[in-house]
Amino acid sequence: MSKVIEITVGPKGETRVVTRGFAGAECRVASQYVEQALGKRTAEQMTAEFYQGQQQASQDLRQSN
Amino acid sequence: MSHIVTIKTEVRDAEAVRAACKRLGLDEPVHGTVRLFSGEATGLLVNLPGWHYHAVADLATGQINFDNYEGQWGEQRHLDAFVQAYALEKAKIEARKRGHSVHEQPLPDGSIKLVIQVAGGVS
Numbered sequence: 001m002s003k004v005i006e007i008t009v010g011p012k013g014e015t016r017v018v019t020r021g022f023a024g025a026e027c028r029v030a031s032q033y034v035e036q037a038l039g040k041r042t043a044e045q046m047t048a049e050f051y052q053g054q055q056q057a058s059q060d061l062r063q064s065n
Numbered sequence: 066m067s068h069i070v071t072i073k074t075e076v077r078d079a080e081a082v083r084a085a086c087k088r089l090g091l092d093e094p095v096h097g098t099v100r101l102f103s104g105e106a107t108g109l110l111v112n113l114p115g116w117h118y119h120a121v122a123d124l125a126t127g128q129i130n131f132d133n134y135e136g137q138w139g140e141q142r143h144l145d146a147f148v149q150a151y152a153l154e155k156a157k158i159e160a161r162k163r164g165h166s167v168h169e170q171p172l173p174d175g176s177i178k179l180v181i182q183v184a185g186g187v188s
Contacts (some may be wrong), residue, residue, distance in 0.1 A: 002182060003182075003183040004180060004181065004182060004183065005160075005165075005180075005181040005183060006178060006179070006180055006181070007152075007153075007156050007178070007179040007181065008172070008176050008177070008178045008179075009074075009149050009152045009153050009156075009176060009177050009178075009179070010149070010174075010175070010176045011145060011146070011149060011174070011175035011176060012145040012148065012149070013074045013145055013147075013148025013149045013151070013152055014071070014072075014073065014074070015071070015072040015073075015074055015152050015156075016069065016070070016071050016072075017069070017070045017071075017072065018068075018069050018070075019067045019068055020067065021067075022067045023067070024067075026067075027067030027068050028068060030183055031068075031070070033159055033163065034156050034159050034160065034181070035070055035072060037078070037155055037156070037159045038072045038074055038075070038152055038155060038156060039072050039073050039074045039075035039077075039127060039152075040072065040073050040075060041070055041071070041072055042071045042072065042073050043069075043070070043071040044068060044069070044070045044071075045068065045069045045070075046067075046068050047067055047068060047069065
């Protein structure tokens with residue numbers, strides 16, 4: 001799956017950043033540069049894909065022990 | 066989808082201010098000080114269509130100072146359009162710096178979507 005950052009700028013200049021195709025915390029790192037450049041965060045919401053990534057990481061950890 | 070972030074735009078980049086003015090067909094912004102009702106304002110002076118006074122982009126605070134007398138001396142929609150253009154141009158500048166490709170899509174509600182393809186992993 002390709003890794004995409006979608007930025008939607010509303011008619012009044014309010015901005016929404018959505019990441020797609022990243023697993024877990026990688027998405028936060030990937031879009032951080034553009035988020036910081038645009039201004040101040042007013043909200044952040046994690047989606048199912050983020051938590052799947054987190055679960056996968058902890059399962060991998062358990063399996064390797 | 067992984068996460069969704071909402072951002073209040075701050076105007077801090079002179080290059081993106083110039084690009085936004087060019088995008089909207091406005092005069093090239095110049096640095097200066099003007100007297101507004103609220104007092105003196107210093108920054109990049111943006112000449113919005115039909116506005117009596119300049120809007121002043123203060124890059125140090127990220128704020129735009131203006132005096133449009135609640136719309137009588139200039140329509141709010143022109144300032145909103147400038148902020149939208151600034152955010153788009155700033156995002157494009159940052160994405161290109163990292164070698165990411167950017168594609169613009171206008172949406173029916175007046176929003177504009179930028180799709181940034183991240184080549185390979187996280188850069």
